[in-house]
Amino acid sequence: MSAVMLAIGCLLLIILPLLGLAGGGMVAGLNGATWGAVIGFVIAAAICFVPGYALIKASRRR
Template sequence: MIAIGCLALLVLPLTGLACGGWIAGPDGAIWGAAIGFGLALGVCGFSAYALRVIGRRP
């Protein structure tokens, strides 16, 4: 789970940067990277939460 969150922090912003730049130019690249980073933080946070919940099981 942690590896998925860490990998998402690299892949999603770069994908957003490339797709945003391809669709809307330089301004779209900035917005795409920001949205990708936000999504990556969400995935990372969810995986950390899931790991904590699993670790608390008796």
């Protein structure tokens, strides 16, 4: 199960910026595509950071 979650987290780092790029490009052109990609990457990084931080906190408790 852990490997599946890791794979999903890694894929989010690729998929969310691409979705933001496409969505922003459709709505607001080149500038919107840039902002969409940046926002998608920030969201994906946050999604990856939270479980990683929890894992580090749990391993330090022992």
